[in-house]
Amino acid sequence: MDYTQVKQDGNNTVLTNVKNFDLAQTLDCGQAFRFSQVGEAFTGIAHGRRLTLCMDAGNLLLMDVTVDEFEALWKHYLDFGRNYTLLKAGYAKDPSLKQAINFAPGIRLMNQDPWETLVSFILSQNSNIPRIKKMIEALCDTFGRQLPCGGFTFPAPQTLAGLTEASLAPIRSGYRAKYIIDAAEQIASGKVDIPTLQSQPTLALRQALLGILGVGPKVADCVLLYGFGRAECYPVDVWIRRVMEQMYPNGLPAWLNETAGIAQIYLFHYIRHGANGI
C-alpha cells in the first residue's frame, strides 16, 4: 500500500504517510482535464461532485470526503489499490523508464468515469491540452448540472444525445461536435452499454469503442486505460511516437505487457516536460 492508514478528521479523510503520489504530477499530466491548482490544493469535479485534495506533511487530505466514500470511490479513482513501489521497481529495469520515473515519481494512473473519458479523448484529437481543457469546461458549463459549491458536473449521455451540431457551437469543438453527438447517442440508446462492457475482455471492449464515430485506435486506448482501467493499453500519440523513436527504436520491452499503459503515462510526461533532446 502507498499509505499507512485512512482516518476521518472532521469533514475530511486523511491518508497518512502517502508515497508515490504528487497532486500536480497526477492530476495535471494529461490524463484528466478538470483539475486545477488553487493555492496548495487541487480541485476539480468528478463523479458528479467536487473533489478537493491537499498534501500536508506527507499526508493526503480529501476535503469533505468520508472514509466510506473514499473506500467506495476515490481510492480506486486515484489507484490506491495498487502498490506503486513494487510497480516502479519493476519498471526501473529499463533505463529510459527509470529516468522518466525519476523525473516525475508522483504520477499515478487515474481510474476515471468511462463516459467522461470517452468524450474527453474524442475532443482531444488533433488538439492540445490547454484547448482540450477549455472545450471540456465549456461542455460542462453549457450542459452540466450546477453544483452548490460552484462548477458544473460532466453532462450525462442522455443530455447530449439528440443535440444538434449547432447547439454544441459554444464548445468550439469544430468537426468533433458530430463525434460527441454520435457517442452520446450510442451510449444513451444502450447500443454501447458501459456496464456490460466493464466485464468484457479488452479486445471486445476496444472493438465496441471503435464503432463510435471519432474513436480510432489512439482514443480507444486512452478510454481503455483511463476510463476502464485496462492498464495493458498503450496509447500512441505524436508524443509517444517521439518516445518510441528516441528511446525504443526496437520497440517496448516485452515484459511491460500488463502495465504498459501506466509506463506510458510516465513516458508521456517525460517527453513533454523532461527530456531535453535525448
Added chain:
DNA sequence: GACCAGGCGATAG
C-alpha cells in the same frame, strides 16, 4: 503568421 496539436474519416492506390 506559420506551424502544430494526446487523430480520425474518407478516399484512392
Added chain:
DNA sequence: CTATCGCATGGT
C-alpha cells in the same frame, strides 16, 4: 491493406 488529405480551431 497502407498512404494521403482535409478538417475547425486555438496554442505557441
